[in-house]
Amino acid sequence: MLTPRRFGPVRTLAVAGGLAAAAALLLISPVGPSCPFKMLGLDGPVCGGTRMLRALLAGDPLRALDLNAFALVVLLPSVVSLFVAGARYELGRARRLWPAGARGTVCAYLLGAGLLLWTVLRNIPVQPFAVLSA
Structure with missing residues (x-):
C-alpha cells in the first residue's frame, strides 16, 4: 500500500477551491x-x-461545442482526469499522474498532434474548415 503524502488533502482541497473560485468568476465576469x-x-x-x-x-453544452469542440471533447476530459490523478497521487492512492513508459509517450504525442492538427484545421479559410474558427 502506498503511503499518503504530507499535507496531500490540504493541497488537493486548496486546488479544488481555486478551481471553484475560477468557475464562479467565469460565470459572473461580464x-x-x-x-x-x-x-x-x-x-x-x-x-x-x-x-x-x-x-x-x-x-x-451545444453553444460550448460550437465555441471550441476540441477543448470540450478532448482537453476538458484530459484536464479532469489529470486533476483526479493528482488528487489520487496526493492522497497516496497512485504512484504517478501520467501513464508510464510507452503508453504515456503515446498519450503525450497524440495530445500534441491533436492540438497541432486542430490549430491548423481551424485556420484554413475555406469551407468546411471555416466553421471551426472561434
Whole structure:
C-alpha cells in the first residue's frame, strides 16, 4: 500500500477551491480575456475556450461545442482526469499522474498532434474548415 503524502488533502482541497473560485468568476465576469493568437490573426487550439467554459457552466453544452469542440471533447476530459490523478497521487492512492513508459509517450504525442492538427484545421479559410474558427 502506498503511503499518503504530507499535507496531500490540504493541497488537493486548496486546488479544488481555486478551481471553484475560477468557475464562479467565469460565470459572473461580464468580459472574458482575449486570446493571444487573435493578435496574430489566427485561431489557437484553445481560442474560445474561456467562452466554451462559460457556456458549459451556464448549462449550454451545444453553444460550448460550437465555441471550441476540441477543448470540450478532448482537453476538458484530459484536464479532469489529470486533476483526479493528482488528487489520487496526493492522497497516496497512485504512484504517478501520467501513464508510464510507452503508453504515456503515446498519450503525450497524440495530445500534441491533436492540438497541432486542430490549430491548423481551424485556420484554413475555406469551407468546411471555416466553421471551426472561434
